[in-house]
Ligand code: KG4
């Protein structure tokens with residue numbers, strides 16, 4: 001089965017073709033970073049309009065790169081939520097309509113399911129069961145994955161997501177949008193020992209996260225500083241160290257609690273080098289393995305949606321004829337293909 005995947009939940013337009021036997025045949029990505037940069041964050045209406053402009057050309061590009069005609073596609077998968085509703089509706093409308101016009105089945109994919117399956121696109125792919133640390137701009141959670149659509153949320157953030165904390169702290173430091181990768185780059189040259197920021201929620205039992213206090217601690221520190229480049233790098237390094245310590249400690253706790261043999265890390269913050277180094281060394285000391293997608297598949301992309309779509313379509317799942325998208329959608333509502341989903345939220 002060969003599936004066209006479409007991702008438009010936020011500020012990247014992603015398209016890919018995944019073949020069940022041959023793997024990834026093509027993928028194309030258009031980032032809206034330049035469009036939103038001067039506003040310091042994503043402007044939802046501009047995001048939707050830009051997806052409308054870029055999606056069909058990207059689909060053509062992806063098909064051409066794979067040397068395929070529409071008739072070679074066996075199914076279409078699109079991100080159906082969670083995310084910005086206008087942006088999601090662009091992908092859902094185009095994906096659903098193309099599938100109908102081509103006489104092929106369609107399936108709506110949960111964006112975070114896409115992220116958690118992304119490491120399986122790699123040559124050295126993890127096998128289930130595993131624990132997934134999902135760290136993106138909108139979500140931070142630990143999930144026990146026992147099969148496709150069998151997800152148990154072990155812990156999640158009570159306030160800001162890890163990526164959001166990176167982005168907000170970057171803004172405090174005067175770094176350009178999108179702040180996370182910029183802050184990570186700056187942290188490389190800083191001294192993490194110069195400031196001692198809190199490691200939130202470490203002393204409490206459980207697997208939930210909280211990052212807003214850390215952001216406030218950085219804000220209060222920065223307020224009394226005359227920031228120069230050196231100090232900025234030190235604040236960035238100390239902030240990153242606090243996030244990495246917190247995420248690593250919770251991962252270790254989750255692995256001990258579940259006894260899972262494998263940890264999978266995905267979502268934009270999963271591209272962070274310091275986080276990967278720490279988790280690699282943790283895994284080296286422990287009796288579990290850790291897997292990541294390549295950095296470009298940590299952040300939003302069409303490949304993870306095409307892959308999740310291939311798994312669900314080949315399991316017999318089919319979207320109805322209506323064009324559906326959901327801004328809010330909890331991962332633990334998902335079920336394996338063929339089993340009816342338990343709906344908690346409808347908007
Ligand atoms: O998964 P993603 O592309 O989009 C969402 O689904 O939210 O994640 C984007 C987030 C942003 O907050 C971005 O700042 C962060 O991931 N990010 C990073 C790095 N690369 C992206 N954070 C820390 N270090 C990085 N290298």
Ligand code: ZN
Pocket residue numbers: 111115136137267268299300
């Ligand atoms: Zn994402």
